[in-house]
Amino acid sequence: EPEVTQTPSHQVTQMGQEVILRCVPISNHLYFYWYRQILGQKVEFLVSFYNNEISEKSEIFDDQFSVERPDGSNFTLKIRSTKLEDSAMYFCASSGRLADNYNEQFFGPGTRLTVL
Amino acid sequence: RKEVEQDPGPFNVPEGATVAFNCTYSNSASQSFFWYRQDCRKEPKLLMSVYSSGNEDGRFTAQLNRASQYISLLIRDSKLSDSATYLCVVRTASGGSYIPTFGRGTSLIVHP
Numbered sequence: 207e208p209e210v211t212q213t214p215s216h217q218v219t220q221m222g223q224e225v226i227l228r229c230v231p232i233s234n235h236l237y238f239y240w241y242r243q244i245l246g247q248k249v250e251f252l253v254s255f256y257n258n259e260i261s262e263k264s265e266i267f268d269d270q271f272s273v274e275r276p277d278g279s280n281f282t283l284k285i286r287s288t289k290l291e292d293s294a295m296y297f298c299a300s301s302g303r304l305a306d307n308y309n310e311q312f313f314g315p316g317t318r319l320t321v322l
Numbered sequence: 323r324k325e326v327e328q329d330p331g332p333f334n335v336p337e338g339a340t341v342a343f344n345c346t347y348s349n350s351a352s353q354s355f356f357w358y359r360q361d362c363r364k365e366p367k368l369l370m371s372v373y374s375s376g377n378e379d380g381r382f383t384a385q386l387n388r389a390s391q392y393i394s395l396l397i398r399d400s401k402l403s404d405s406a407t408y409l410c411v412v413r414t415a416s417g418g419s420y421i422p423t424f425g426r427g428t429s430l431i432v433h434p
Contacts, residue, residue, distance in 0.1 A: 249360075251422055262416050262419040
């Protein structure tokens with residue numbers, strides 16, 4: 207069964223450093239998403255991406271964040287200068303159908319980011 | 323502020339019990355509704371979508387009440403493997419996309 211994969215599973219970084227989180231969405235999917243979940247808190251939407259551009263982003267997704275689909279398979283989230291409060295689990299998701307209100311999003315296993 | 327509210331629990335029930343969770347949402351323009359399951363330190367996985375007419379999938383039944391802005395999930399004949407956190411998710415149209423808002427989840431513990 208096709209699945210979304212994410213690397214690394216755990217990333218430890220120093221405050222102020224740049225990190226890139228990587229995702230490989232399901233191969234025939236068209237819509238890609240990033241979410242984060244701070245430990246013990248709810249899952250929060252960060253950004254959606256379609257046709258090589260951002261379609262929506264939340265208030266959390268400020269200038270420190272960027273996304274890219276550098277090739278036909280990878281989808282990356284970059285945090286330019288990490289802060290302590292960026293420590294969280296970051297989930298990538300993808301969906302296959304054109305945007306409709308009941309399209310299923312498939313989540314990857316997540317990358318746990320720890321900022322020291 | 324647009325929120326999705328859930329009772330965090332935990333709901334601690336014996337095997338075979340029936341348990342129900344509710345979720346309320348504040349944005350009356352919300353268009354689609356879901357229940358996800360999340361195991362500890364794992365990714366959310368879709369349990370079921372929730373349609374206006376209500377829907378059932380085996381031991382799970384979901385209901386939507388748009389007038390009162392709440393969604394429910396009923397689990398019958400609970401299994402040990404049902405132990406997890408159940409996330410209520412509400413999507414609202416924004417431009418050409420549907421932005422999901424997650425509840426904090428309701429924890430279920432099924433014991434022998």
